[in-house]
Amino acid sequence: MDTAAHKKNLSGGISRRDVLKTAAAGMALGTGLIGMPAIARTRNISITLPWVVNGSNFWPIVGKQKGFFSSRGINLSVSRGNGSVAAAQAVGNGQFDLGVVFFGGVLVNIARGLPLQILSTVAYDSTMGNIVLADSPIQDPKDLTGKRIGIVATSAEAPYWPAFAEKTGIDLSKTTRQQLDARMVERALIEKQVDATTGIATSSLPVLKSLGVDVRFIPWSKYGVNLYASQIIAPTKTVESDPELCQAVVDGILESVIYTLKNPEESLEILYKEQPEIGLTKGGKENAILSQGLAQATMMGEEMFTHGMGHSDLAKIDAMIKMAADAGALPEGAPLPKAEQIATNRFVGKLRIEDSELATIRQSLAPYIAMTGG
Structure with missing residues (x-):
């Protein structure tokens, strides 16, 4: 997708340049922006998950149903992935506007040369x-x-x-x-x-x-053998050309995560409605409950407690990159990126959960934290 076409796609069919042209024409006619179509204020945005929709990754769907994206001018579409490596590649190739994938899949694609940026870390242990x-x-x-x-x-x-x-x-x-x-x-x-x-x-x-x-x-x-888990990623060119979009999507996703942490049962009901086959499959609902609890347990990282939702520790990411290289998990001969080149905290830290609420959430997740060895 060429740059102009990509910009039009991100803005729901009308690019920023189109808006400015229309504004200029309107001013010349003395009419201003009265009569601008509503579509200019709504963006059709697509994201991919790392795998099939399940209890560990369904929070963007919850946010869509609760209006956390529409309130930010985003008409969100959510697609399943086929593993984090493939999902990150799809974002880098322009098949999706943004993605939610595991760090390992992002790093492999960056090492292969795909220009991707990590905008937020949602879960801190790939387990x-x-x-x-x-x-x-x-x-x-x-x-x-x-x-x-x-x-x-x-x-x-x-x-x-x-x-x-x-x-x-x-x-x-x-x-x-x-x-x-x-x-x-x-x-x-x-x-x-x-x-x-x-x-x-x-x-x-x-x-x-x-x-x-x-x-x-x-x-x-x-x-000491660990990688970050779920992260929000975008093509580097999108981060550079449209930071407002990145901020809106990150805020919408993190608000969705917070809702599921505070309202796990209600969130699962949304999942069952959106994916009715879960309730029809033997053990389906139990699987969803367990996968949600385990995923939420991995969100209880010190980064989130100290800096707020979505924060990434760049020093830890540098250590993860070195470990991946030493393990032979990256393409041979690929230059190793620095954390500051591939990850940013500019879009996070605004949304927090009150300490008292966090204590309650952590207590409710204690069985799942224990299951993962925490």
């Missing part, structure tokens, strides 16, 4: 880790030495398994890495074809719990 059955003798990372570890090669956490092993003293030469299909990873654990799996807690734990399987999670973040 990479190992999952074992509740009655497993594996209690500590070192206990994984000599065991069968089920791994999906294309999963988000797979590249960081060696880094976790190195940090925790797991002897990979004595450990069996068993390649699994993404559709079979939970089943392999249930049937004890493997002793443990690697996984993302917010994805795998709701599936296992909704099936009635009792498991334990060993979080990698506890040992």
Whole structure:
């Protein structure tokens, strides 16, 4: 999409240049802007989620229903994604105006040369880790030495398994890495074809719990192997040419997140109405409740408590970039960006939750925080 066409698309069919031309013509005729069409004040904006709409990512849909975007002049359309790498690529290629994706997917695409910017961090722990059955003798990372570890090669956490092993003293030469299909990873654990799996807690734990399987999670973040999770991103050219749009979308999304944190049950009712198949699928609602709670637990980062909703710690992002490079998760030979080049806090910090409310929210999320090892 060329720049002019992109600007028209972002403004709902009328660019800023068109508005100025019309204003100039109106002034020449002595009529001003009286009679300007209402469409000039409404933007049709598209965003992509990282995956299918579920309890961990549906807050933009809640915000759309509650009017948090229309009140800011935005007619929002929300689409499912096919993984964070593909979703970030779609934003970088202009298929969507903005996106909500995991940091790992954003970083890979930036390293490949796509000009993307991180506008806000919504969740601070991607919840990479190992999952074992509740009655497993594996209690500590070192206990994984000599065991069968089920791994999906294309999963988000797979590249960081060696880094976790190195940090925790797991002897990979004595450990069996068993390649699994993404559709079979939970089943392999249930049937004890493997002793443990690697996984993302917010994805795998709701599936296992909704099936009635009792498991334990060993979080990698506890040992310094962590990436940020959900982030709001936009093409760099949009940030430069239309910061007002970026601000409006970030504010709308963060207000949506706050609503779901304060009103989890009401928010899920909106999800069930928008995605009725969730209520028709066995364990669907339980999965939604669990995935919402686990995702909200990852939002309870010190960054949010200290600086307000959406804040990104640039020093932490620099450390994440280095870890990704060391793990071989980035294209070989790609120049490593600096956090200040790819992330900004200019659009965040305005929306906060009162300390008393945060304490109540954190207390209600205690079971989910415990499930992720927090």
